[in-house]
Amino acid sequence: MPAATPGRITVPDWLTRRITATHPAEAPTWLAELPALVATQLTRLGLTLDRVLDPGGSLSLVAYVHRDDDLTPATLKVSLRTPETAHEPDALTTWAGRGAVLLLDAHRTPTTSVLLLERLHGEIPLRSLAEPKAMLEATSLLHRLWLPLPAQHDLPGPTPKTAPGSGPALPVPDEATPLLTEAGETATALSASATERFLLHGDFHHGNVLAADRAPWLAIAPRPLAGERAYDLARLALDRADTLVGSPGLPAAVRRRLRQLAEALDVDHDRLRGWTLVRAVDLALSALAAGRRPEAELYLEFAGAL
Structure with missing residues (x-):
């Protein structure tokens, strides 16, 4: 079986920038x-590299591969192991392909998670459909x-960035300070009063749903x-935020979306509204930490409409 050569594997610049910005201590060694x-894992799994996807994931190198024995196409995902990515194989194992990409093989080290996944149509996300x-x-x-x-x-529970002691403070516009305070208080109250616990996707939005062969999506x-389910649904409520923010009557449009989503999935409307506020502010803080100020302002405006 021919071994893959590291020279064929190029780390996307976007991945390098994201990991360097979000995990500066681990980035130099892990990226090097x-x-x-990746070459070692290709050999271990009996795979041939087709191409590395660029940009790929925010914490992962993602590559299209095929199996050497039967030429079956697959996807290899090699991720920096963080609290966000550590439990991905556990969830995929539980779902066993029902509603989610099928996990074919998993290998974990203290710093890295290696997943072999069924090949989906990465060029056709759910975002390609009309809203x-x-x-x-x-x-x-x-x-x-x-x-x-x-x-x-x-599995961990939600840890909003606005929760007390969740991390270092970030510079935010003065006018956004009341939003941060409200989001922190809301997160504390919702966490304390939750009455259900389910396995949640954690980052469910249109970009994280792809067309497939054995199922539509x-x-x-x-x-x-x-x-609780309202936490997961809140991330979906924030999808295509730029479309809503750019439309007239933003508060009414936001209320209408929340009402429709709550009714569609039988989720408490007030808890959905609260978690949507929290997650909007969380996304704004993440964007600020990465230097993406226009994105941060977008989510803060959405939060303000709540």
């Missing part, structure tokens, strides 16, 4: 070792992913959590 690590149709498909799929928690799981890239 990544091509050789009403995309939302209909998304809610149907998300409902299938909300399963009882696996026995003896160690399948979810990818979970950041699994144990929590």
Whole structure:
């Protein structure tokens, strides 16, 4: 079996920038070792590299591959192991291909997660559909992913960036300070009053749903959590935020979207509104930390409309 050579494997610049910005301590060593690590995994799994996807994932090198024995196409995902990515194989194992991409093989080290996945149509995300149709498909799929928690799981609960002690303070516009305060108080109250816990995708939006052969659409890239359904649905409520923010009557449009999503999935409207506020502010803080100020302002405007 011919071994893959590291020279064929190029780490996308976008991935290098994202990991360097979000995980500066781990980035230099992990990125330097990544091509050789991918080559080793190709050999271990009996795979041939077709191409590395650019940009790929925000914490992962993603490559199209095929199996040497039968030429079956697949996807190899090699991720920096973080609290967000550590439980991805656990969730995929629980779903077993029902509503999500099928996990074919998993290998974990203290710093890296290596997943071999079925090949989906990466060029056709759910975002390619018109918004009403995309939302209909998304809610149907998300409902299938909300399963009882696996026995003896160690999935974390939601940890909003606005929660006390969640991390270093970030510079935010003065006018956004009341939003941060409200989001922190809301997160604390919602966490304390939750009455249900399910397996959650954690990062479910139109970009993380792809067209597939064995089903119309399948979810990818979970950041699994144990929590209430309204938390997961809140991320979907924020999808295509730029479309809503750019439309007239933003508060009314936001209220209408929340009402429709809550009714479609039988989720408490007030809790959905609260978690949507929290997650909008969280996304704004993440964008600020990465230097993407226009994106941060977009999510803060959405939060303000709530």
